[in-house]
Amino acid sequence: MKIYFTLAEANALLPLVKLELEKLQGIKKQYRDKYEELHQLKDYHQKQGGLPEGSDPYFTLECEMDFLQLEGNTLLSSFELKGVQLKDIDSGLIDFPALLNGQEVLLCWRQGEESVAHYHGLHDGFAGRRKLTEE
Structure with a gap:
């Protein structure tokens, strides 16, 4: 079943969407930082001639990254379950499927x-967005 939002419904959901988006952006940044740290650690050990016998200095970082990935996937699923389309995490681009004058469009925030004050056609993307007019 396809979910369509009215402008009022999209705007009412916006505080929760903003919060989840900010959490997701934080998780993505933490993941990137840990990924970089892991690769620096691996480079360091490679230059040192390998790991000391019986040690795994990567285990904690890898577990933290797995947890962040799980947490991120849960948030992504939350968007999907609401019927909200997350288009870009970094720029915070979100679309809400809607019907406008009988046409399927995406309310764009x-x-x-x-x-939410803009919309675009299903295939127009952000570049084709237009301001909603009061009707």
């Missing part, structure tokens, strides 16, 4: 905007 970008992080930093006060409310």
Whole structure:
């Protein structure tokens, strides 16, 4: 079953969407940082001629990364279950499927905007977005 949002419904959901988006952005940053740390550690041990016998200095970092990935996937599923389309994590681009004058469109919001105030066609993307007019 396809979920369509009214403008009021999309804007009512926005506080939760913003919160989840910020959490997801934080998780992505933490993951990137730990990934970089892991590769620096591996490079260091490679230059040192390998690991000391019986040690695994990567285990904790790898477990932390696995947990972050699980947490991130849970948040991504949360967007999906609501019927909200997360288009870009970094720029905070979110679409809400809607019907406008009988046509399927995507109500479009970008992080930093006060409310959902734009839309675009299903295949137009962000570049084709237009301001919603009061009707």
